[in-house]
Amino acid sequence: MYFRKTLLLLIITSFIKVSAQSLIYLRPDRVFDGEKVFEKYGVIIKANKIEIVDSQVNIEKNLPKDIKIVDLKNCTLLPGLIEGHTHLFLHPYNEVPWDDQVLKEPRSYRTVRAVIHAEKTLKAGFTTARDLGTEGAEFDDVGLKKAIDDGVILGPRLLIATKALIATGSYAPRTFSADIKVPQGAEEADGVDDLIKKTRNQIGKGADLIKIYADYRWGLRGEASPTFSLEEIKLIVATAQSAGRPTVAHASTVEGMRRAVLGGVETIEHGDNGTLEIWKLMAEKNVYLCATLAAGDAISQYRGWKKGLDDEPERIKKKRVSFKQALEAGVKICFGGDVGVFAHGDNARELEMMVDYGMQPTEALKSATSVNADAFHVNNEVGRIKSGLMADIVVVEGNPTKQISDIRKVKVVMKDGKLISLQ
Structure with a gap:
């Protein structure tokens, strides 16, 4: 030592x-x-x-x-290294639940934490990071990015999604009386005019990319179900593309992933329930998968799973199978852990899990460098x-x-x- x-x-x-x-x-x-x-x-x-x-x-x-x-x-x-999925304005859910971070922590407080998170990310070797939504902190990632670029604070060069887009009623927090309207973790948008306006507004405020939630846990029994229609996704993608921005999608259901891929998004985030048919479609359309293995692992542990002692939960077993299928189908794999669900600076946790789930170390490292650089259109600068x-x-x-x-x-x-x- x-x-x-x-x-x-x-x-x-x-x-x-x-x-x-x-x-x-x-x-x-x-x-x-x-x-x-x-x-x-x-x-x-x-x-x-x-x-x-x-x-x-x-x-x-x-x-x-x-x-x-x-x-x-x-x-x-x-x-x-290039972190492909982080939320610098969040911190681990076993410290403070997501709902409470969004509703009870002042944005000024969250920004101070984000400054510390950015520094920890950089010092862990991640010189570029794609932040996929402020989760209720409005456009504060724009100021964070500028502070890093101007040398005011330490942090990776950022690619930011600002507020992200959700279908009305689909996201969270929403465990409140129907008489109460509470702030959401992303921006609600519906229909042709509204989707175009809010996509353009996020771009105008400083978004480097547009993130959508192609599905979320708003099904009849609380299960994940699709949100935006295929036509709505195509409209968002076209609007973003006209300003030179890519669109990425949170998606974990088969139908949500299918709509997102056919709609023209460039990366699928999570993809927990992907099938062989979906993986083949993604490979055909050159859509990348950012599997966020470490997020599901962390959440399972927060819910009581003693990793290394208990049997793996069904969720983890299914993720292993789907990730292996995606690899075998030739889907390009982005590196990204959904950091913020677990601690910033512990980004390497995702790399270790990618290897544990079947990738060779060199392939995992490629995902965190050249593959991410290509996927995020920064290959002429870094990676x-x-x-x-x-x-x-x-x-x-x-x-x-x-x-x-x-x-x-x-x-x-x-x-x-x-x-x-x-x-």
């Missing part, structure tokens, strides 16, 4: 001393470039960009005299260790391409060429 802390301190000190230098040479044991693993490779950073990625032998043939060399023994260098891309880098001790839990052993985080202090 002492050695690890000393190594980290030396690395940070080295970076601080060369903060004014234009060239830094990172020399780890291996580089995972977002797609493949390369042993004894190195990376040269110039200002805020990746300049060179090559074998250490080739790099060291013509090293500039003024370059700063940082040795990273027994370490793996990766692209900055790979590649010349010309942003110097978003995480260095971990060990080899997460063999032992996925090593992704937690974060030693260095760089965002846009700047070292992030982990203290």
